[in-house]
Each structure stands twice: as C-alpha cells, then as structure tokens.
Amino acid sequence: MNPPSLADLVRKARRLAAERDRLIDALAAEWTRALRGQRLSPADLEELWAGLTEDAVRRAGRSGDGRRPAPAWRREAQEVVARIREKVEAALRER
Secondary structure, eight states: OOOOOOHHHHHHHHHHHHHHHHHHHHHHHHHHHHHSSOOOHHHHHHHHHHHHHHHHHHHHHHHHOOSSOOHHHHHHHHHHHHHHHHHHHHHHHHH
16 A cells, blocks of 8 residues: 555645634634623633633543644643634624
8 A cells, every 4th residue: 555645645634624623613603602691700711711721631631542642632632722712702802
C-alpha cells in the first residue's frame, strides 16, 4: 500500500479543520441560546468557562488514542473551549 500523498494529507487536514469549525459554531450557538437571559455575572461566566475547560481537559485525556501526549490533548481542549467562549460572549454582548 502506498503512503498518502502530501496533497491528500492537506485535503484531509482541511476537511477535518472545517468540520471542527462547524462543530464549534454549533456548540457556541447552543450555549448562546442557553445562556441568553440567564443574568449571569461576569464571575458566574468565568466559573462556567473554567469548569467546562476542566471537564473538557479531563475527558480529552481519558479518550485519547495514546498516539498524542496528554499535553497535546489538554491544549486542544483548552483551545476549543476558548473559541466557543469567545463566540458566545461576543453573541451575548450583541443583544
């Protein structure tokens, strides 16, 4: 079996990144709907995001495939939650 070409790998990476971005957008929209009108203080939101990040890091570490080191899973989980947070907080400010 021949190894994949560089072009194939680039296409796959782009497809996976696009899917990740769609999932982040969908999650951000759901969180925005859930949080809108809840009258949460900035401290409440900070605690929420910290808890979600901690949970995502813990889950990512448990579900790792063993091919990526734990710090890589942790960094990815933190980045995803940070992107969702940014989108949600921007949408909540738009009112």
